[in-house]
């Protein structure tokens with residue numbers, strides 16, 4: 001049985017003080033619900049400035065909560081003004097690094113070439129990339145989206161070996177469903193995830209696609225989370241806005257633990 005993942009990126013939200021407050025409550029929840037959450041992977045990606053504060057609260061707390069970053073540079077050090085080194089993130093105690101989010105690609109013009117270099121740098125530094133992929137618009141025929149996903153995923157994974165796939169989390173996030181009023185339809189999510197698994201089996205051989213951790217993101221809420229988590233080939237949810245409210249995030253974690261029991 002694979003673990004179910006429940007994660008959130010806070011994007012550019014929450015100060016250090018707000019992060020501390022949230023993390024203290026999260027730590028308490030995780031410690032008091034050890035049995036329920038034992039087969040879940042729960043992660044939170046605060047802003048860079050708040051990562052250390054989050055780590056200080058969760059470190060040695062035996063809470064199982066993992067802290068990550070929302071991006072990093074592809075080089076470990078050097079003349080890259082304003083960038084954040086993956087080596088420094090590792091040194092700080094970071095476990096996960098998100099890469100290729102739609103906002104980075106669209107607003108900050110990140111290319112697949114840059115994303116693939118970041119994925120390789122994160123793996124090299126022994127952290128887990130959360131690689132975001134997704135088509136920009138909902139097409140009239142899903143095949144158009146699947147073809148786009150194929151090219152994007154293979155480009156983004158072009159610098160890694162098949163043995164590294166087990167250390168990568170793929171977040172399927174259709175761009176049109178991010179920050180929207182509703183998540184993508186269930187049958188649409190299922191078809192995309194099934195396609196990605198078949199693609200990875202074909203390209204990397206063996207059962208790489210079946211074993212791959214693939215989660216869904218895009219307007220997940222406490223109302224939509226349960227059905228998305230229950231999709232047979234989906235390994236979890238990646239939440240934006242809804243998880244800024246800790247009560248909602250905890251609600252979704254509890255849902256995941258219930259779904260996990262019957263999955």
Ligand code: PGA
Nearest residue numbers: 178179217218219240241
């Ligand atoms: P959202 O963000 O849940 O606010 O749509 C999701 C994401 O960008 O990963």
